[in-house]
Each structure stands twice: as C-alpha cells, then as structure tokens.
Amino acid sequence: MTGTTVTAPTVAGSPVTSAKPRGSRAKRRSTMLTVVLWLLALYFVLPLFWLLIASTKDNADLFSSFGLWFGDRFALGENLASVFSFRDGIFVRWVVNTALYAGVSAVGASLLATAAGYAFAKYQFPGDKLLFSITLGAIMIPLTALALPTYLMFNSFGLTNTAWAIILPSLISPFGVYLMRVYAADAVPDSIIEAARVDGAGELRIFWQVGLRLLGPGIVTVFLFALVATWNNYFLPLIMLNSSSLYPLTVGLAQQQGAAAAGGGAQALFSTVITGSMISVVPLVIAFLFLQRYWQTGLATGGVKE
Known part of the structure; x- marks a missing residue:
C-alpha cells in the first residue's frame, strides 16, 4: 500500500501555520483592565461620595459615625441653613x-x-x-x-x-x-x-x-x-x-x-x-x-x- 504525503497549503511559497487561540490571554487582559478601571473610579468617586455623606451629618455624627455612611440624624437642611x-x-x-x-x-x-x-x-x-x-x-x-x-x-x-x-x-x-x-x-x-x-x-x-x-x-x-x-x-x-x-x-x-x-x-x-x-x-x-x-x-x- 502506497502512503500519501499531505502538505500544508502555501501562500506565496510559505507554509500556512494554524494560529493559536488567544482567547484566554485576551480575557485575562480584559479582566485586568476592568479591575484597574474600577480602582481608578473608586479613587476619584470615593472622595465625592464621602463629601456627600458627610454633608448630611451634624458635628457630633461627623466624629462618631462611620465616614462612608449616614449618621443618626439627617442634618443636611440644617447644614445648608x-x-x-x-x-x-x-x-x-x-x-x-x-x-x-x-x-x-x-x-x-x-x-x-x-x-x-x-x-x-x-x-x-x-x-x-x-x-x-x-x-x-x-x-x-x-x-x-x-x-x-x-x-x-x-x-x-x-x-x-x-x-x-x-x-x-x-x-x-x-x-x-x-x-x-x-x-x-x-x-x-x-x-x-x-x-x-x-x-x-x-x-x-x-x-x-x-x-x-x-x-x-x-x-x-x-x-x-x-x-x-x-x-x-x-x-x-x-x-x-x-x-x-x-x-x-x-x-x-x-x-x-x-x-x-x-x-x-x-x-x-x-x-x-x-x-x-x-x-x-x-x-x-x-x-x-x-x-x-x-x-x-x-x-x-x-x-x-x-
């Protein structure tokens, strides 16, 4: 029985090699970029969020409550006045x-x-x-x-x-x-x-x-x-x-x-x-x-x- 030899197709005299899948690498890169973007967003937005929350507190709640959440009293109206x-x-x-x-x-x-x-x-x-x-x-x-x-x-x-x-x-x-x-x-x-x-x-x-x-x-x-x-x-x-x-x-x-x-x-x-x-x-x-x-x-x- 005579064996047959299969050659890879060529383009302009060069063999065409199959490309390796890059989906996992692109996915890892996308995940890393997403994490970096979220960290940057928190860096810029968090001070504004703290400022907004702090403006609703009176002087006592500013020093006794958690900084990123509301205090016992909602004093925004009093603060504005x-x-x-x-x-x-x-x-x-x-x-x-x-x-x-x-x-x-x-x-x-x-x-x-x-x-x-x-x-x-x-x-x-x-x-x-x-x-x-x-x-x-x-x-x-x-x-x-x-x-x-x-x-x-x-x-x-x-x-x-x-x-x-x-x-x-x-x-x-x-x-x-x-x-x-x-x-x-x-x-x-x-x-x-x-x-x-x-x-x-x-x-x-x-x-x-x-x-x-x-x-x-x-x-x-x-x-x-x-x-x-x-x-x-x-x-x-x-x-x-x-x-x-x-x-x-x-x-x-x-x-x-x-x-x-x-x-x-x-x-x-x-x-x-x-x-x-x-x-x-x-x-x-x-x-x-x-x-x-x-x-x-x-x-x-x-x-x-x-």
Whole structure:
C-alpha cells in the first residue's frame, strides 16, 4: 500500500501555520483592565461620595459615625441653613466672586489661547518656533514659583486686593495655547483659508467667521480646563486678596476651617465647612457633564490626521 504525503497549503511559497487561540490571554487582559478601571473610579468617586455623606451629618455624627455612611440624624437642611446664614450670608458673596473670577478668566483664556494657537498653526513669521518653544517651556514652570513676582508686579500697579489680581494672571494659559495649536493644525484646512482669501476676506475676518466655527470643540476644551483651574485656585487669591468680601470659595472655606479648628473647634463649623465644600463642587460637576461631549470631540478631532 502506497502512503500519501499531505502538505500544508502555501501562500506565496510559505507554509500556512494554524494560529493559536488567544482567547484566554485576551480575557485575562480584559479582566485586568476592568479591575484597574474600577480602582481608578473608586479613587476619584470615593472622595465625592464621602463629601456627600458627610454633608448630611451634624458635628457630633461627623466624629462618631462611620465616614462612608449616614449618621443618626439627617442634618443636611440644617447644614445648608448654617452655610447661607454664616456671617450674614457671606457664602453667597464667595460664590458670586468665584463665578466671576472663573467665568471671565475662562472666557478670556479661551479666546487668547485660540488666537495664539491659530496663529502658530497657520502662519509663519520670524521667531514663531522660538516663541512656541518658550510657550512649551512655560508649561513646566509651577505656578507657585511665579506667585511672588506676580504679587510684586501687581502691587507696584496698585492692583492687589482687587478682582483684577485674580482675573489677569488667569488669562494666560500656555497649555491652552499648545492644545489649540495642535488642534487648529488639522481642524482648519488650509484650502478653506485660501478660498476665503480668494473671496476677498481679510485675515481677521477669516479667523472670526471661519476659524472660530471650526475650532469650537477645542475652544470648549480650553474653556473647561481654565474654568476648573481658576475655580479651584487657592494660592493666588490667598496672597493677592485681603478683604473677605473679595474671597473666592477656596479661600473663604479655608478661613472657615481655620475658625473651626481654632480653640478645639469651639465654633463647631466642621459640618458647615463640609457642606459648603459640597456646594462648591456642584457647579463644576454640572459644567463637566454639560461640556464633556464637546471636550471628547475636541480631543479626538484634533488628534487624528487623515
């Protein structure tokens, strides 16, 4: 009996080998990623959950009950009343100040970063690479290192203890310039700019009527970053402001915390401070939930090349 030899099929002269199943490896990798994502979610969500639970407790329950669950009394209403009645309702003034500082700074920083990023991406001029390198270097400088020079400069102009001492430094966003430069390079095609020039539009008109519309998602991204940075800024208002009526929420709540800690907590403001902190987080959560779709779109569109 003659034996037959079976050879493996070949593609372009090379034998085809059967692929080994990789399902178990992919499953292990997926499980590991899921665990890591859950741990990261707990890391970010757990402090917010604790803040929400703690705002429903009175001062006694804060120190006698489990931190991640409700106390014996549900004192959220009392805490809210205490927050808004403290020192004749100065908390409302702090909220208005914070909204003013953060809103004006975010809008101004977004416009300046958009204009600078558009210019770096679409124009060539003497020193453009040097200026952009300086901008990138400014990202690496910590804000605390600039605090003292900024204070001395503003003090020489008589701007300390004013709203301008918070707004003007917050208008500068080197990271926003970098982000808009990367985004504008792909989001605004050169062909559209050339077509607008052929139609007789000037450079400023092209930027305002064409560029800004195409850069909308990127502008919202920078706006969100600037809003959060100014809203949570503590060190700059601390050194610039002396009057409590000009304080933002960060400094105002810190002053309340200091009053509560002085004398062993004789003023019993711990629950008031925690509830005020919970209220201060709510606007940022709302802003993020409302703007996250533009934020995600901006990052994806600006980072993909066709």
